[in-house]
Amino acid sequence: MTGDKRKRLNMQKRDEKNGTRKIDDFFFKSFPKDPLNSAIAFSKKFSLFEKGDKVVVAVSGGKDSVFLLHILSTFKSKFGIREVISAHFNHMTRGEESxxxxxxxxxxxxxxxxxxxxxxxxxxxxxxxxxxxxxYRFLDEVAKSENANKIATAHTLDDQLETFLLNLVRGKGFFSAGGIFPKNSSICSVPVVRPLLSVKSKDIKNYLTKNNLPYIFDSSNIDLSFTRNKIRAFLSMLPDEIYDSMLNGFFKFWLGTMAVYNLLSEIHQKSPDIIPKFLGIQIESFLKGEKLSFEEIKLALSEIEKGRS
Incomplete structure (x- = not known):
């Protein structure tokens, strides 16, 4: 390898490292580690609430939903919420426990x-x-009867990781990597929002213990007849430090997929013919054995949007 080629390679590695660090800083470090402020920051980043919202909160009684009900009702002004309603659906599947x-x-x-x-x-x-x-049918009925304009569920970062792995097991494709979306308007007649997708379940447990807030345990969460619970049981066998690192890494990955998804959605809305052309560039390069850098993808999108070529 010549000196010039080695120099260019080292510069490329340095630029890639710096670029990755900037992306990591933008995506990950903008969210506080404590669960309350993380939920507030996440809600603002994804515009989950608007001033004056009336929100139906799905509450099972487990730690995650208790935490969600607590923070949305106690810190309404921080989320921009006017009123909170608690909604519980009894599945009638566990007898006395239900x-x-x-x-x-x-x-x-x-x-x-x-x-x-x-x-x-x-x-x-x-x-x-x-x-x-x-x-969700029940939650939608409650939202309609109470004139609420949002439904909030207590899905956490742990749930997001489990959903991602569940989608892999079921053989779903790339866009299933998005897993649980922060806001979904296709399930009910009002948007369903998930303010806790940046929050770890263990941090919620610590918060509830510190603030003397009670919660109950749902035995169906350890019923291994459900595929999700099998995945949860597998993850529980990992050492704490490995599982925690996995959550951190997955969160960065998930935010990256959201950024790509939102970018493609925005471009598609502006010009529906752009996406097929963009995908054509990717597929053509892939078949040639070429590797596209992040900057090349951005440049390709820019050129397509400008010249429609």
Whole structure:
């Protein structure tokens, strides 16, 4: 290798390292580590709430939903929320335990001074998909009856990682890497928002313990007949430091996929013919065995948008 070639290679490595560091700083370090401020920062970054929102909070009674109900009701002004309503859906699948969950959520909501609405399954629910569909149907009904304009669920960063792995197991493609979206307007008649997607479940547990906030344990979370629970059980066997690093790395990856998804969506809205051409460039280069850098992709998008060539 000649001196000039070695010099160019070292400069390229330096630029790539600096570029990666800048991207990491932009995506990751902008979110505080404590769960409350992380949720606030995440909500602002993805514009999950608007001033005057009336929000239905899905509350199971588990630690994540208790934390969500607590922060949205206690710190309404920080999120821009006007009113919070607690909604609990009893799946009627665990006998006395299901009744216990319902009573707990009613008691907790009353303690917080929040209106609570409870729904019950009218039929036996067999699968995760059925439970999810009935739960969102109920939440949508509550939002309509209470004139609420948002529904908030307590999905965490841990849930996001599990969903990503679940999608891999099911053989889904690239865009499934987005996993659980911060805001989804296709499930219910009002947007469903997830303010806790930057928050780790262990940090929520520590927060609740520190603030003496009670929660209950759902035994269905360890039922290995559900694929998600099998993935959760596998992850629980990892050493804490490895799992924590995995969450950190995955969060950076997920934010990157969101940035790409949002960029492509924005470009597609401006000019629907751009995306097929952009994908054509990628596929053509891939078939030739070439590797596109991030800067080349940005340049290609810019040229396509300017010249439509």
């Amino acid at each position: 009744s216990r969950d319902e009573k707990f959520v009613i008691s907790l909501s009353e303690k917080f001074g929040i209106k609570v609405i409870v729904g019950k399954a009218g039929k036996k629910l067999e699968s995760e998909e059925e439970m999810r569909a009935e739960r």
